[in-house]
Amino acid sequence: MIIGLPKEIKDNEYRVGMSPGTVHTLIEHGHQVRVQAGAGDGSSFTDGDYQSAGADIVPHAEDAWSAQMVVKVKEPIEQEYRYLRQDLILFTYLHLASNKMLTDTMMTAGTTGIAYETVQIESGELPLLAPMSEVAGRMAVQIGATYLLKTLGGRGILMGGVPGVAPANVAILGAGIVGANAARVAVGMGAQVTVLDVNHMRLKYLDDIFRGQLLTRMSDRFNIKEIVYQADLVIGAVLIPGGRAPWLITKEMLSHMRRGSVIVDVAVDQGGCVETTHPTTHSDPVYELDGILHYCVTNMPGAVPRTSTFALNNQTAAYVVHLANEGLDAVRHNRTLLHGLNIHRGFLTHPAVAEAFGLKYTPPLQAINTASSGLG
Known part of the structure; x- marks a missing residue:
């Protein structure tokens, strides 16, 4: 061939x-x-x-x-x-x-189109999506930490805080590969991390491997609002294999979030899990809406x-x-x-x-x- x-x-x-x-x-x-x-x-x-x-x-x-x-x-x-x-x-x-x-x-x-993101093994895992999900999850926290700088429009929050000063509050929507890798970096930077998901077994898995270093919550409308409204950084890590991501954060919710907080919507490739998400590029990665910074680059791993x-x-x-x-x-x-x-x-x-x-x-x-x- x-x-x-x-x-x-x-x-x-x-x-x-x-x-x-x-x-x-x-x-x-x-x-x-x-x-x-x-x-x-x-x-x-x-x-x-x-x-x-x-x-x-x-x-x-x-x-x-x-x-x-x-x-x-x-x-x-x-x-x-x-x-x-x-x-x-x-x-x-x-x-x-x-x-x-x-x-x-x-x-x-x-044309015959075979998509990396839907190649699926018997266990349900997506082996060709996984490596870029690992990269994007880890990058999401680095990028979020950068845009929390006041000089770039953020709240002016240091991820790990300092003695006597609270660290950043990070909310991760989704406990899959993106979410787990984001949690790993955020916890490593000393942030206070909460992961939400509808899958109790995934939450149990993260609770076990992080040994109490993060919080887990079931993902429902009440919990999402409570956690997101308190967050300095929100990472959208939702995946519906092959399908469009659901909106977990609506436009109306932005007005209740902390001014200068940052959303990194890794789900943007599948339409985004935030109603106000629209695709951005590495050349122009961020936009502000209702005082909230949105980072929605569709090819994040392309930067590394x-x-x-x-x-x-x-x-x-x-x-x-x-x-x-x-x-x-x-x-x-x-x-x-x-x-x-x-x-x-x-x-x-x-x-x-x-x-x-x-x-x-x-x-x-x-x-x-x-x-x-x-x-x-």
Whole structure:
């Protein structure tokens, strides 16, 4: 198979879909890899590194996109829509449930889209979302601590306080991978941390591993209001696999929050868990509304690309090789990848995406078989 690796062009996105190590593995399996010149620069991989791994360096994006399968990090943005076509497998983060334009464009183009964020193993875990969730969770606290500085518009709160002065009060909405990693850093910085979730077992797990260093509360409307209104920093860490995040903080609630407090909505990729969330970029990451700072960057891990690219490839490489070796048969015969199929030849094959837009859902195997038979 011919696999393409284009350069990411989203605002300040410095990650790259494949490391030279992943490319080398593909070459060993007999595949051809086309890497756009400069694709790895942001992660400190040179064109020479990719050439040494066996890749062909191509000058233009269209040369990489003309492959049978394209491996990326972030979803295509509007400038890349022209590269989408029916005979293309796209393997990347897609987050379709919060992006109607991309969903419509991929359906019209007939592209096969396999989304990292919905690849799911039998236990229910999301192995390709996990590494970036770990990075984003840890970053969220660092970023929140920065924007709590008065010089940047925050309340002027030091996360760990000092003797005789209370530390920052941090509320984390969601006890999954993002939430657990955010809690780890916030506790380490000496903050007072409360984690809310609807899953009692996750709260019990965090209570056990942190040994009383944080508070846990069940996530309901009453508790969310009580905790958020007292918080200096709120981290949105809610995940509905493949679907749109629910609004746990409404616009009306902002007026009851502390002036100069900070919201870091990590759930922004899936629409955000705060009603007033809208996507921002690393170039313009923060906006203020009702005295509350909102940080809603959709590609947070792109700011630490060297770490993020290695962490992502540690998980994605085996699936990339599997897809390259077997094509769509890899999806047919592997339930983990089958969960990852979001769209195929005009069919929406993930229920949460279809539900988000009120469109028809087609089970993935049915979509593959129908398209293969020429009936689609």
